[in-house]
Amino acid sequence: MTNTLGGLIGLLAFSGLERAFQNGIRAQKFINFLAVPATVRLILLLVLLKMNLLQVRYQ
DSSP states (O other), rough: HHHHHHHHHHHHHHHHHHHHHHHHHHHHHHHHHHHHHHHHHHEEEEEEEEETTTTTTTO
Protein backbone atom coordinates (compact mmCIF):
# COMPACT_ATOMS: atom_id res chain seq x y z
CA MET A 1 0.00 0.00 0.00
CA THR A 2 2.71 2.52 0.93
CA ASN A 3 4.86 1.60 -2.09
CA THR A 4 1.90 2.23 -4.38
CA LEU A 5 1.13 5.50 -2.63
CA GLY A 6 4.78 6.59 -2.88
CA GLY A 7 4.83 5.82 -6.59
CA LEU A 8 1.64 7.79 -7.11
CA ILE A 9 3.02 10.77 -5.18
CA GLY A 10 6.21 10.63 -7.26
CA LEU A 11 4.28 10.58 -10.52
CA LEU A 12 2.12 13.50 -9.39
CA ALA A 13 5.21 15.46 -8.31
CA PHE A 14 6.89 14.86 -11.66
CA SER A 15 3.72 15.84 -13.49
CA GLY A 16 3.60 19.06 -11.48
CA LEU A 17 7.25 19.79 -12.28
CA GLU A 18 6.61 19.17 -15.98
CA ARG A 19 3.78 21.68 -15.91
CA ALA A 20 5.84 24.20 -13.94
CA PHE A 21 8.80 24.00 -16.32
CA GLN A 22 6.62 23.39 -19.39
CA ASN A 23 9.25 20.92 -20.54
CA GLY A 24 9.88 17.29 -19.52
CA ILE A 25 13.64 17.48 -20.07
CA ARG A 26 14.03 20.52 -17.82
CA ALA A 27 12.00 18.76 -15.11
CA GLN A 28 14.31 15.74 -15.34
CA LYS A 29 17.39 17.96 -15.10
CA PHE A 30 15.94 19.69 -12.03
CA ILE A 31 15.28 16.33 -10.34
CA ASN A 32 18.84 15.22 -11.15
CA PHE A 33 20.14 18.54 -9.80
CA LEU A 34 18.49 17.71 -6.47
CA ALA A 35 19.20 13.98 -6.46
CA VAL A 36 22.93 13.92 -7.20
CA PRO A 37 24.07 15.90 -4.10
CA ALA A 38 21.66 13.95 -1.90
CA THR A 39 23.04 10.65 -3.23
CA VAL A 40 26.63 11.75 -2.64
CA ARG A 41 25.81 12.78 0.95
CA LEU A 42 24.07 9.46 1.62
CA ILE A 43 27.02 7.46 0.29
CA LEU A 44 29.40 9.59 2.38
CA LEU A 45 27.30 8.92 5.48
CA LEU A 46 27.30 5.17 4.83
CA VAL A 47 31.09 5.16 4.32
CA LEU A 48 31.64 7.10 7.55
CA LEU A 49 29.36 4.74 9.46
CA LYS A 50 31.11 1.71 7.98
CA MET A 51 34.53 3.08 8.93
CA ASN A 52 33.19 3.83 12.43
CA LEU A 53 34.28 7.47 12.25
CA LEU A 54 31.04 8.89 13.62
CA GLN A 55 30.36 8.99 17.32
CA VAL A 56 27.40 6.59 17.39
CA ARG A 57 26.45 5.45 20.85
CA TYR A 58 24.65 2.23 19.90
CA GLN A 59 26.28 -0.14 17.45
